[in-house]
Amino acid sequence: MNLFEAMKVFVKVTETGSLSGAARILNLSNPSVTRHIADLEEYLGARLLNRSTRRISLTDTGSAYLERCKQVLADLEQATLVAGMHAANPSGVLRINAPLSFSVHHLGRVLPLYAERYPNVELDVTLSDRVVDLVEEGFDLAIRIGKLQNSSLVMRRLVAARVLTCASPAYLERHGIPQHPDDLARHKCLTYAYTQPDNEWRLQRDGKIHTVRIHGGLHCNNGDLLLAAALSGMGIIRQPTFIIGDAIREGRLVPLLTEYHGEALAIHAVYPSRQHLSAKVRTFVDFLAQQFGEVPDWDRDLPL
Structure with missing residues (x-):
């Protein structure tokens, strides 16, 4: 039984005064509404509704439980709203691991621009050229340069360097x-x-x-x-x-030896999961891709 779904059905039955009315509003079948009420009563070990051929009324237990259900469902709706707002508006600490030289030369100049655009995100940057374990060491994302090993991490190519x-x-x-x-x-x-x-x-x-x-x-x-x-x-x-x-x-x-070339180094953002990607990670990765562009600053106007 889905307890929250059963509670919603129970509240709607009391509001409409009938099983069929609740079924119509919730887009459920009459038997489904009946099953939700029966499962809820069995779970609670108490009768919530008095049923007759003409009307439905609350028992004393049902009346007390109804008020609690309304409060719980209201709290759940508020929590969902808050979570949605948080997902849409990046905030909190964003822990980043990035290579030393690349960060000093180029990442450092774009961080203030991101911070200005998203003032509720606190940037926590660790510079290291070693490959860290993002999950084990608690990083939200990393910037990695060169060939990447196959892994469960999500990889997004940002730009390249010759x-x-x-x-x-x-x-x-x-x-x-x-x-x-x-x-x-x-x-x-x-x-x-x-x-x-x-x-x-x-x-x-x-x-x-x-x-x-x-x-x-x-x-x-x-x-x-x-x-x-x-x-x-x-x-x-x-x-x-x-x-x-x-x-x-x-x-x-x-x-x-300018007529000879080597493989360009791809620069990627990597992060643990594509599912339920936080707004702070999503906006930061999008921001980096936008800032560096197809032809990055470091490759412009080279005499080659």
Whole structure:
């Protein structure tokens, strides 16, 4: 028995004064209304209605129970209304996990815009390049870059970033400019820890993939440190344009082997479930997709 449904039927029978009247208003059959009342009386172990061929009246127990039913149903309706308003208007704490360099360069500039639009959402952002367990660690969503492993998480692609091979003018003046991917094996190449495998770079041209084993003098888990090292002339880096785009536009880094390209890095928002998606998660993901757009800021006006 659906207790709340049975209570609604009971209240409507008392309001209309008949089983058939309640059935008509609730769009139920007469036998269904009769069954709801019988199930409710059996559940309570008490008679609620006196029935005759001409009229229905409340018993003393039914009269007392009716007032409680009306209050419970009114409270349920109010709770449903509040839940609906909460779902439509984002509020509460939104816990986000995001990569360090991407967030510092680009996520940070759009967070104030989201906060201005949705002032009832409190943003709690944790920066880390490791892949966290959203459910285990209590995050509402994460921003992830690159290939995603198959999982039960919902994934929405936001935008992409190109990956370019670059070095500073000072480094190239001292060590020369590589003309072919194989030349990289003779250069100092600064490597990123979360690239697998971390001692190989894969470049593609005309459908042919060139895999080069590289080495350098710096292996790091942060793209900004690799950028700083490359700018100082320490070696060649291969990093996404959301980190190195400004340095290329300003001439502080020189793109290399531009006729060879690698796979673009897709940037996704991931979250645990599509069902009953909270307004704060939905609006934040939609907002990011809108802000970054098809051609993001970090790829605009690159001299390539």
